Each structure stands twice: as C-alpha cells, then as structure tokens.
Amino acid sequence: MRFTTPPRPLDVTALSHRLAPLARTATRLHPRPGSPTAHDSSIGGPLLWPADEPWPYCAGPHPQEEADGVPHSPEDIRELRRVHAMAEARLLRDHHAPARLPEEQAFYERYAAGRPWCEGPVPLLPVAQLYARDVPLPARPAGTDLLQALWCPYGHGASEPRTALFWRSAATVTDVLDAPPEPTVVEEDGYLPRPCVLAPEEITEYPGLRQLDQETQAELADESRWQAAGARWDEDGALDPHEYWSGRLSTAPGWKTGGWTTWDLTDPEPRPCPACGTEQIPLLTIASSEWDDATEGWRPAEDPAHDRPDDPSEPTLVDIRGGYTLQLHVCPASPDHPHLQIME
Ligand SMILES: [Zn+2]
Ligand SMILES: [Zn+2]
Structure with missing residues (x-):
C-alpha cells in the first residue's frame, strides 16, 4: 500500500522568497494497523533485539498519586480493542444489533476495575523500529542502519512517557529475543501502540509561523502576495492567511522523521544538546x-475522510496526554549525546 500526500495548493516560495532556503524534507511514516515482524519497520511491533542483550527497564519513580484513573494491563487493552472492533463490525452489518453482548459487558466491568499499580522497575515498550532502507534517519551514526525507540508507559508524575533510543546494525543481530518482558500495567491506554506497518513518503516542510521572522510573517499576511501567486488562503475554514499556513503549508501532522519541529503548545525555543x-x-x-x-x-x-467507523486518522491508538505530539530530537554532533523530547 502506498499513501500520497496531496500536493500543497501552492508553491509557497511565491509568497516570500525568504522561504526557499527553509525547505526541509520530512518522511511521513503513514502507519496502518498490521502484523509487522522484527524484520520490518513498524510502530508498536516486535523489535530486532539481540537475545543476549538485557532488555531496558525504567527505574521510575512512578508515583500513583498523580495518575488519572486506573492502570490496565497490555493484555486487557488489546482485548478492549478487539471487543471494540467486533462491536463496530457487528453494528456495520446490522445497525439493530446489540451494542454489547453479555460477555462483552462482563469484560467491560472487569476492565473498568483495572489492575494493581506497579511502582517497581518497568520494562520499556517498543514504540518504533525504523530501518534506514525504509526511512531516512537524520544524524544516523556511521555503521548503523536501524533505529529502535522505546518508552516507559508511565507519565512520571503528569508529564509524558520517557523515551529511549537504540541504534544498531541489523546484520549484527543473529539471535533475536523472541519474548521480551512486558510491563504488568501501563498508566494510559494510549501509551500502548497498536502494531502498525509503515508506508514512508518524503514530503517538504517549512517552519511553523512562530519560527519565521517578523518580515516573513508580514509577507504571509499580505493579501496582495496571495493574489499575485494566484492562490487562496480562505479554504478549509481558515480565518486568516496565518491559520492557513499553519494548517496546510508548514509542518505535516502525524508520525514522521526529520522536518521541522512543530511548536503548538509553547513558543519556539532553542534545543541545545x-x-x-x-x-x-x-x-x-x-x-x-x-x-x-x-x-x-x-x-x-x-484515505477516506474521517467520521467513518474505520477512521484511519488514529492508526496507532497512541495518545499523548489528549492529542499532543512527542518530538524526539538528537545531537547532530554525536550519537552518544542524550536526546531531547518535547511534548507539543
Ligand atoms: Zn518510568
Ligand atoms: Zn551534543
């Protein structure tokens, strides 16, 4: 399967010549539910992890006081997703069908009770595995061709999951760990990615509005420049050219590598190593x-427009604190330096 981002409605350099040098390539991953193996690029799939290398754990702390609701086990969350999918399929076939069968109701009641909290060391969960043959990986260390990203499925006191990155050469992994440890519970269902296969696609991005200088921002707001470029900004319900820039022309939404940082929650700030x-x-x-x-x-x-039961806009079922992104940044000077994560 391939996924194709529609061409941008205009060449943005027609609005301002200052934008031309700011073009950057990003690679949209286009995750879709599937059954990846350790030899595939994936979200939430099995990792090509050496059998003789210890699995990574998070030592915490994992304070329960600041958690919302009760934690669930990965198995329970998978069962919940299966029950949801079966109910949706049943209702699609026959909209008079019961929304919940008696055994599903019993499962929902068990699920609502949750599982005991776990404070102890927590095995990390696979988040993404990206082979360089499939996905361009900025600042990839020499001699490696595989990036593995994992996280601790706890919010660490109302912040966000803590991520860990591993770079490898796939050819050096001959004996693959086939049953990695799993956390007994995760703090939020959205911290358990649904396994997805990827269909990477390169696109061009420009900085978000607040990362542009004042002159460029003024040029983007200038109606006469849009007219001269033969372009409209008043599509898709945008209230002004800046809103159109943010939604359609700057950074792409979704899972991706490279490109520009998306600043939604906070103003842009430096990210020094x-x-x-x-x-x-x-x-x-x-x-x-x-x-x-x-x-x-x-x-x-x-992809079909959303508002369908099989809305494809949330393929991984990952949810960062109610709809945010977690953007992992790396040091271009050395792969040994710690990475930064930014929630936006
Ligand atoms: Zn942790
Ligand atoms: Zn550094």
Whole structure:
C-alpha cells in the first residue's frame, strides 16, 4: 500500500522568497494497523533485539498519586480493542444489533476495575523500529542502519512517557529475543501502540509561523502576495492567511522523521544538546493522530475522510496526554549525546 500526500495548493516560495532556503524534507511514516515482524519497520511491533542483550527497564519513580484513573494491563487493552472492533463490525452489518453482548459487558466491568499499580522497575515498550532502507534517519551514526525507540508507559508524575533510543546494525543481530518482558500495567491506554506497518513518503516542510521572522510573517499576511501567486488562503475554514499556513503549508501532522519541529503548545525555543550545546534536530515525531480538522489537507489521497467507523486518522491508538505530539530530537554532533523530547 502506498499513501500520497496531496500536493500543497501552492508553491509557497511565491509568497516570500525568504522561504526557499527553509525547505526541509520530512518522511511521513503513514502507519496502518498490521502484523509487522522484527524484520520490518513498524510502530508498536516486535523489535530486532539481540537475545543476549538485557532488555531496558525504567527505574521510575512512578508515583500513583498523580495518575488519572486506573492502570490496565497490555493484555486487557488489546482485548478492549478487539471487543471494540467486533462491536463496530457487528453494528456495520446490522445497525439493530446489540451494542454489547453479555460477555462483552462482563469484560467491560472487569476492565473498568483495572489492575494493581506497579511502582517497581518497568520494562520499556517498543514504540518504533525504523530501518534506514525504509526511512531516512537524520544524524544516523556511521555503521548503523536501524533505529529502535522505546518508552516507559508511565507519565512520571503528569508529564509524558520517557523515551529511549537504540541504534544498531541489523546484520549484527543473529539471535533475536523472541519474548521480551512486558510491563504488568501501563498508566494510559494510549501509551500502548497498536502494531502498525509503515508506508514512508518524503514530503517538504517549512517552519511553523512562530519560527519565521517578523518580515516573513508580514509577507504571509499580505493579501496582495496571495493574489499575485494566484492562490487562496480562505479554504478549509481558515480565518486568516496565518491559520492557513499553519494548517496546510508548514509542518505535516502525524508520525514522521526529520522536518521541522512543530511548536503548538509553547513558543519556539532553542534545543541545545545537554552534552555539547549544539542545537539538536528533529529525529522522530510520535503523534496522537495523522491529521485532524485543522490539518485534514494533509490526509493522504488514498484515505477516506474521517467520521467513518474505520477512521484511519488514529492508526496507532497512541495518545499523548489528549492529542499532543512527542518530538524526539538528537545531537547532530554525536550519537552518544542524550536526546531531547518535547511534548507539543
Ligand atoms: Zn518510568
Ligand atoms: Zn551534543
């Protein structure tokens, strides 16, 4: 399967010549539910992990006081997703069918009770595995061709999951760990990615509005420049050219590598490497959705519009604190330096 981002409605350099040098390539991953193996690029799939290498754990702390609701086991969350899918399929076949069968009701009641909290060391969960043959990986260390991203499925006191990155050469992994440990519970269902296969696609991005200088922002707001470019900004319900820029022309929504940092929650700020001070660059964006109402112009041509039961805009079922992204940045000077994560 391929997914194709529709061409942007205009060449943005026609609005301002200052934008031309700011073009950057990003690679949209286009995750879709599937059954990846350890030899595939994936979200939430099995990792090519050496059998003789210890699995990574998070030592915490994992304070229960700040958690919302009760934790669930990965098995329970998978069962919940299966029950949801069966109910949806049943209702699609016959809209008079019961929304819940008696055994499903019993499962929902068990599920609502949750499972005991776990404070102890927690095995990390696979989040993404990206082979360089499939996905360009910015700042990839020499001699490696595989990136593995994992996280601790706890919010660490109302912040966000803590991520860990591993770079490998796939050829050096001969004996693959076949049953990695799993956390007994995760703090939020949205911290358990649904396994997805990927269909990467390169696209061009420009900085978000607040990362542009004042002159460029003024040029983008200038109606006469849009007219001269033969372009309209008043599509898709945008209230002004800046809103159109944000939703349609700057950074792509969804899971991706490279590109520009998306600043939604906070103003842009420097991301100096904690080890050497070099400005870190975007490596991997972990997203709660592939698009929403404001960014539906990035919906791939192959995908149906949302509001269907099989809405493809949330393929991984990852949810970062109610719809945010977690953007992992790396040091271009050295792969040994710690990465930064930004929630936006
Ligand atoms: Zn943790
Ligand atoms: Zn550094």
